Amino acid sequence: MKKKPPKNYHHGDLRGALIKAGREILEKDGAAALTLRACARKAGVSHAAPQHHFPTAADLLAEIAATGYEDFHQALDDGAAKEEAAAAKLQAMGRSYVTFAKAHPAVYKLMFGAETPPKSEHLQHAMSAAWNQLTSAVTAAYGPDEAQLRAVSTWSLVHGFAMLAINHRLPPSLDQARALETITSRL
Amino acid sequence: MKKKPPKNYHHGDLRGALIKAGREILEKDGAAALTLRACARKAGVSHAAPQHHFPTAADLLAEIAATGYEDFHQALDDGAAKEEAAAAKLQAMGRSYVTFAKAHPAVYKLMFGAETPPKSEHLQHAMSAAWNQLTSAVTAAYGPDEAQLRAVSTWSLVHGFAMLAINHRLPPSLDQARALETITSRL
């Protein structure tokens, strides 16, 4: 009977509440509003309470990003499940990828930005899970030959398009839906 | 006696000095250190002086990003100039693109992030210039047919790889130089 996860203390589950609050703030008001004190307010605790659960603000961001990766992973799986053939699965994943990024731009940017500590265990795990997911799909579609290089190309193409789109770096005249079709057809 | 900084109450070119200072801070200490007050200190003026040249902090960031686009444009031109054939020029641009992003990650992220006001005239111009540069190279290499869609694919691929690389989202086991070759060969 050593220690168990802090579940029944003062707040109950402040750690989880802070992550959830942060996620909601991020979705609703964007990255600029995502603040330690704002999370604390939303969770109904004092401004320094998070300190005991997240040594620094970046640690909370990392945890929020990790939950983003989990949703992301699920979205890609759901997309792939709609298709039968392996190549079609990969393309469907590409579409789901961009759809997710456009639906949750702030979370997506946090996930793929570098303002998060690379030490986070949870984040590291979520990242490599997403990576394995892609590599598996690539291998299923095209065989194990140079799978890593192919996976990097695939990821780069889709990630680049998603980033350019959500950061408004694509020409306004571009038909993004058609561009997405062109891109996924190249996977 | 040297306590007499030549009473430049009026700086002369504070606007330009602030942009330059910001660029240097960005290159040397990263985005987190890029602060209005830090730029003012580096330019030797008081903390509120920038107010008259940049209504808000984001306006200064936009101007710094615009200078980044200018260097970027030049780097791509220099890369392309080393090759003769149009297709080889395009691939050389791709290599220069990634090289620039890796050499100036903070500036690059600022250029392609969305934390900058889309109203900036200078920034808008620099962005569309870069876009035209790419579209021209694509057209020269593959003809005007669907040039825009092809340009978007090209940009997405290279931008995605650059972003993943500088944000440490690529597997450590990956040979990035080889991956870059694979990617440019797909342009």
Next chain:
DNA sequence: ACAGAAATATTGACAGTGTCAAGATGGCGA
């Protein structure tokens, strides 16, 4: 069962930030 230990939360402080409002300064045209 109960006191002490450990975990959790609060309060208050500090340095740093962007922005605003008022005043000081000095270049430049009438």
Next chain:
DNA sequence: TCGCCATCTTGACACTGTCAATATTTCTGT
């Protein structure tokens, strides 16, 4: 020459993240 006015300074305000000290609740050993 004189006065305008863009420019710069000073000072303030409401924020932010982080730290230290204190208070409060839960856990644990006996």
